[in-house]
Each structure stands twice: as C-alpha cells, then as structure tokens.
Amino acid sequence: MSTTTTADRFTSLPDEHALAATVVALEEHGFSVEVVDDLDAARVAAMARIPDGSSVMTNTSVTLTETGIADAVNGDDSPWESARNKMLALDFATQAQDMKAIGGQPDYALGSVHAVTQDGTLVIASASGSQLASYAWGAANVIFVVGTQKLVPTLATAHERIYQHSLPLEDTRAQAVYGQHSQVAKILEIHQEMPGRIHLVLIRRQVGY
Numbered sequence: 001m002s003t004t005t006t007a008d009r010f011t012s013l014p015d016e017h018a019l020a021a022t023v024v025a026l027e028e029h030g031f032s033v034e035v036v037d038d039l040d041a042a043r044v045a046a047m048a049r050i051p052d053g054s055s056v057m058t059n060t061s062v063t064l065t066e067t068g069i070a071d072a073v074n075g076d077d078s079p080w081e082s083a084r085n086k087m088l089a090l091d092f093a094t095q096a097q098d099m100k101a102i103g104g105q106p107d108y109a110l111g112s113v114h115a116v117t118q119d120g121t122l123v124i125a126s127a128s129g130s131q132l133a134s135y136a137w138g139a140a141n142v143i144f145v146v147g148t149q150k151l152v153p154t155l156a157t158a159h160e161r162i163y164q165h166s167l168p169l170e171d172t173r174a175q176a177v178y179g180q181h182s183q184v185a186k187i188l189e190i191h192q193e194m195p196g197r198i199h200l201v202l203i204r205r206q207v208g209y
Contacts, residue, residue, distance in 0.1 A: 127170075167182065
C-alpha cells in the first residue's frame with residue numbers, strides 16, 4: 001500500500017499481495033473472509049449468510065447504506081426481523097435498557113470497521129459505543145462489510161486512520177444529520193475470534209470511510 005501522502009495512506013486500494021496476506025492473517029485469527037468486486041456482490045454475499053426470520057441489527061454505517069444492505073434489512077419487504085426498527089420504536093427516555101438489549105444481542109449484527117491491519121486485527125471507533133457490545137460479544141453472528149481502502153499495515157496506522165481520516169468525515173456527516181459534532185469516545189480492537197462468529201466481506205473498491 002502506498003504511504004506517500006496522508007490521502008494515499010487512507011484511501012488507496014492495496015495490491016493483490018497485500019490483500020492476500022491480510023486475508024490469510026484474518027483467517028488465522030478466527031475470522032472467515034470473502035473478497036468481492038463491487039457493491040452489489042457485497043450485498044448479495046452478506047445477505048446470503050442470514051437465514052430468513054433472523055433478528056438483524058444494521059449498525060450505523062455509510063458502507064451499509066452505500067451497498068444497499070441497510071435498506072434490504074430494514075425495508076417493509078425484508079425477510080428478516082429488523083432489530084433497528086424494533087429498537088427505534090421504543091422511547092429512549094423510558095426504555096433505554098430495552099433498546100440496548102435489542103440492539104446489542106441480535107442473531108446478526110451488521111456493520112463495518114474503520115481499519116483492518118495486515119496482521120489480522122479489526123479496529124472500530126465509536127462516539128457512543130452503541131454498536132461495540134454486539135461486535136465484541138452480544139451478537140450471535142457478526143458480518144462486517146469493508147472497502148479494502150481500509151487495510152493498513154499496522155495498529156498504529158489504524159489509529160492514525162481513525163483520527164486523521166474517518167473522524168473528520170464522520171464529524172461532517174454528524175453535523176448534517178444530527179446537528180452535533182462527532183468524537184472518538186471508544187475504540188474496539190478485535191484481535192482474535194472464535195471461528196464461525198465473525199465474517200468479513202472485503203470489497204475491492206473504496207466504500208465508506
């Protein structure tokens with residue numbers, strides 16, 4: 001991967017050798033991985049892994065929006081039980097714990113990550129931490145859909161990517177959508193997983209940030 005400029009470091013796609021090495025490292029750490037070429041293929045790959053009737057939580061993710069996965073899960077004709085729709089029907093002021101249980105313990109938690117290191121670690125930052133519990137433990141299954149521009153050489157570079165690249169973009173989005181700034185309040189690093197629980201769909205293009 002090119003590291004000649006900040007932009008290149010955080011938006012360039014890896015070459016096939018770097019991608020293959022990362023896939024091997026991820027598999028050695030207990031993650032299953034498939035590599036696809038485009039957004040449609042990513043959506044099909046993710047959806048194919050989820051049995052009809054499963055409870056599915058789509059965590060806030062530009063990648064899930066861009067691939068059409070969020071709409072597929074939460075739409076009226078979805079074959080799955082949308083945990084997000086069920087959660088948002090409740091009142092946070094009086095039912096916050098119920099909302100946390102629904103969002104934190106679905107059959108499938110879907111989302112993305114902010115970086116994947118070449119030695120097989122997943123790194124996810126959050127302003128609230130709302131999605132992290134399901135990724136770390138609560139969800140029975142987790143599917144991450146990830147543009148391969150997020151592959152980085154080291155954990156230190158992963159943290160640089162979060163603060164120098166992802167946070168400014170998310171801050172802009174948060175101000176437009178929520179009327180407030182974003183922040184990096186919590187960071188989850190997943191170094192190892194029990195085989196079969198976390199699956200990655202890696203896309204050979206820039207998706208999300």
